[in-house]
Amino acid sequence: MEQPRHQIRATHTASTITVYQAYSPDLGLPAARENRFPAAWKRDRMTWIKPSFLWMMYRCGWATKEGQETVLAVEITRDGFEWALRHACLSGYVRGLHPDRAAWQGQLKRAPARVQWDPERDLRLQPLPHRALQLGLCGEAVRRYADEWTVGIRDVTSLAREIHARVRSGDLDSAARLLPEELPFPEGDGLLAHLRG
Numbered sequence: 725m726e727q728p729r730h731q732i733r734a735t736h737t738a739s740t741i742t743v744y745q746a747y748s749p750d751l752g753l754p755a756a757r758e759n760r761f762p763a764a765w766k767r768d769r770m771t772w773i774k775p776s777f778l779w780m781m782y783r784c785g786w787a788t789k790e791g792q793e794t795v796l797a798v799e800i801t802r803d804g805f806e807w808a809l810r811h812a813c814l815s816g817y818v819r820g821l822h823p824d825r826a827a828w829q830g831q832l833k834r835a836p837a838r839v840q841w842d843p844e845r846d847l848r849l850q851p852l853p854h855r856a857l858q859l860g861l862c863g864e865a866v867r868r869y870a871d872e873w874t875v876g877i878r879d880v881t882s883l884a885r886e887i888h889a890r891v892r893s894g895d896l897d898s899a900a901r902l903l904p905e906e907l908p909f910p911e912g913d914g915l916l917a918h919l920r921g
Contacts, residue, residue, distance in 0.1 A: 752794025
């Protein structure tokens with residue numbers, strides 16, 4: 725069945741959603757060990773979270789890129805994730821969705837979150853026709869993410885490496901069986917109406 729072009733697919737429960745980030749070991753390992761982001765983690769900078777495991781693998785090169793060697797699965801509250809989406813602005817101007825470019829720029833400056841839709845990836849990290857969500861958090865949203873919304877942090881680097889090893893050996897079926905199960909995220913109340921570009 726064909727996937728909708730803009731749809732959030734993620735590992736989620738009734739109260740949480742799992743997103744992914746990749747960091748250097750000096751940030752990622754303490755975060756996973758302490759189950760919270762360490763003091764060295766900058767709360768005054770924008771941070772991007774990704775519900776798609778394979779998009780994270782594309783971004784971090786299966787945990788091989790410098791500064792992205794530790795992949796974290798961050799379980800956050802659904803309430804927090806939905807708050808960020810409701811307060812988000814698209815990272816790019818879309819004619820017909822925004823009144824004009826100036827209005828979009830004003831929204832972008834005020835928004836504590838921004839959304840970018842990038843091609844989803846397959847196991848070989850090739851682009852697919854449907855999109856994966858990236859959610860950028862800044863200001864109030866990044867502080868809430870780190871200090872209020874985060875329920876748990878797991879180091880999934882070894883999982884990333886195991887899946888990558890199976891992909892490299894050509895065993896795509898067993899690699900696929902190891903992937904986190906990502907299902908469509910419920911979008912009640914027009915959650916994404918202002919974010920489909």
